[in-house]
Amino acid sequence: MPVILVRHTRPAVPEGVCYGITDLDLAPTFDDEAAAVLATLPRTNRLVSSPLQRCRRLAERIGVARGIVPVVDERLREFDFGTWEGVPWDDIPRPELDAWAADFFDARPHGGESVRMLDERVGAAIAEYRAEFRRSDRPHVIVTHAGVIKAALARAGHPDGWRAVVEFGASIRLPGD
Numbered sequence: 001m002p003v004i005l006v007r008h009t010r011p012a013v014p015e016g017v018c019y020g021i022t023d024l025d026l027a028p029t030f031d032d033e034a035a036a037v038l039a040t041l042p043r044t045n046r047l048v049s050s051p052l053q054r055c056r057r058l059a060e061r062i063g064v065a066r067g068i069v070p071v072v073d074e075r076l077r078e079f080d081f082g083t084w085e086g087v088p089w090d091d092i093p094r095p096e097l098d099a100w101a102a103d104f105f106d107a108r109p110h111g112g113e114s115v116r117m118l119d120e121r122v123g124a125a126i127a128e129y130r131a132e133f134r135r136s137d138r139p140h141v142i143v144t145h146a147g148v149i150k151a152a153l154a155r156a157g158h159p160d161g162w163r164a165v166v167e168f169g170a171s172i173r174l175p176g177d
Contacts, residue, residue, distance in 0.1 A: 002139045003130055003174045004041065005149045006062075008054040009033035010168045016088050020079040020112070020147065023052050034061045037169045044068065046140040048129065050076040050148070059143040070143070075125035078145035082112025104162075115151075115162075122151040130174070139173075 010033060011024035027033075037058065047070040049059035059070035084092055096109040105116045133140040146166040154161030156174045166172065 003126070003133055004044075004139050004141050005152055005172045005174065006037060006041070006058070006141055006143045007146055007149060007166050007168055007170045007172075008050075008052075008058050008143060009037065011054045014088075016090065018081050018084045018087050018089050018092065020081040020085060020145075021052070021077055022085050024054055026054055026057060030057070033169050034058055037171065038062060038065050040171050041066075041141060042139050044141045045136065045138050046133065047071065047143070048073050048076065048140070049143040050078065050145060052077055052145070055143045055145065062141065062143065073125060075121045076142060076144045076148055079115075079118050079147040080112035082108070082110035084110040084112070118147060119151045119155070122148050123155045126152045126155060126174070 009030050010027040011019070012027050013019055013024050038061070041062065044066060045068065047059055047063055047066070047068045049055045049070045049072050051072050051074055055076070056070070056072065062068075063070045099109040100107045105119070106114050108114045129140065129142065149166045149172060150162050150164050152161075152174060153164050153172070158164065
């Protein structure tokens with residue numbers, strides 16, 4: 001059965017601010033956005049979530065509606081931007097951004113994790129869930145973040161996985177499932 005990745009709803013953070021592992025609250029529009037997500041999801045018997053509250057709260061809402069208790073998996077947390085967390089993108093020093101762009105997979109000018117580190121942890125989690133989910137008769141839902149979804153898409157062979165646009169509340173079926 002397919003794996004459906006769901007991005008959390010809009011967080012309570014100003015536009016243009018870099019955030020990843022920062023545990024943000026949700027925007028006041030959460031109830032409406034969660035209802036819209038629920039309307040798009042099929043029945044499921046397995047629900048997994050990132051540990052960050054912007055995902056857990058949506059997973060809990062889905063769980064209540066579907067009669068499932070979500071499982072939290074630390075490997076599904078968002079990218080760690082280190083010293084860039086909470087900083088407007090426009091205020092991040094240009095040489096640091098250039099260093100990251102020059103070595104996208106391995107550079108860590110912010111002191112957080114590298115894209116390769118994100119890719120490896122997400123790859124391990126998704127491989128485990130895909131193997132488990134294939135033995136099921138219903139789709140499985142993972143509530144997570146844009147960075148995690150991009151890594152999963154790239155690992156699944158999506159040609160533009162790392163460049164994919166993943167809107168808040170989007171549901172994306174992994175290729176190959």
